[in-house]
Amino acid sequence: MASEVTTRPLTEDDRELLRTATLANLNWTGEARFGPRDLDERPDLRHYTGFRPERGDLGLVAERDGQSVGVVWVLFLDAHDPGYGFVADGVPELSIWVAPGARGRGLGGELLRAALDEARRRGVERVSLSVEAGNPAVHLYRRSGFRPVLGAAEGTSAVDL
Numbered sequence: 001m002a003s004e005v006t007t008r009p010l011t012e013d014d015r016e017l018l019r020t021a022t023l024a025n026l027n028w029t030g031e032a033r034f035g036p037r038d039l040d041e042r043p044d045l046r047h048y049t050g051f052r053p054e055r056g057d058l059g060l061v062a063e064r065d066g067q068s069v070g071v072v073w074v075l076f077l078d079a080h081d082p083g084y085g086f087v088a089d090g091v092p093e094l095s096i097w098v099a100p101g102a103r104g105r106g107l108g109g110e111l112l113r114a115a116l117d118e119a120r121r122r123g124v125e126r127v128s129l130s131v132e133a134g135n136p137a138v139h140l141y142r143r144s145g146f147r148p149v150l151g152a153a154e155g156t157s158a159v160d161l
């Protein structure tokens with residue numbers, strides 16, 4: 001029988017998981033365009049691996065048999081250290097990753113919905129993200145209400161909560 005997927009809140013101790021997820025997202029085409037050293041050396045990438053609850057950041061980890069199979073995280077990167085999907089201060093940026101063997105079965109959609117529900121519950125009014133042209137993840141984002149933001153960097157979308 002297939003074992004169940006459970007979720008738990010993301011914590012500051014999950015840096016390794018965020019490194020894995022960020023690298024996989026950056027290399028979503030399958031080509032190794034970025035390596036672990038890029039994550040350490042490039043501030044524009046490294047900040048995606050720093051989860052800071054005291055700033056308002058929120059996130060969820062999906063686990064099966066004690067292994068992480070997905071993560072969604074929402075970071076309040078501001079104008080001094082903007083992410084690729086920066087829209088405005090106070091609009092956090094969402095990232096999501098599901099392990100290859102667990103994709104295409106609704107887990108990403110569930111994690112996304114749970115993260116947006118939690119953000120709404122906390123009074124967040126808008127959430128953004130960045131997705132490269134051609135990434136099929138865009139279908140999931142559109143289905144979840146994200147729309148392109150005019151005037152922001154190409155690939156930036158946001159949803160009003």
Ligand SMILES: CC(C)(COP(=O)(O)OP(=O)(O)OC[C@H]1O[C@@H](n2cnc3c(N)ncnc32)[C@H](O)[C@@H]1OP(=O)(O)O)[C@@H](O)C(=O)NCCC(=O)NCCS
Pocket residue numbers: 024025028096097098099102103104105106107108109110130131132135136137138139140143
């Ligand atoms: C994008 C991602 C988080 C979606 O998680 P998931 O569990 O596969 O998502 P769901 O099963 O809930 O929904 C599937 C949707 O995601 C899209 N998708 C993106 N990559 C996919 C993949 N490798 N397999 C299946 N669906 C994928 C599909 O277009 C699908 O939308 P559709 O049903 O309208 O066609 C996951 O596929 C992933 O981690 N991909 C690789 C990294 C990546 O691109 N991350 C996003 C960077 S912006």
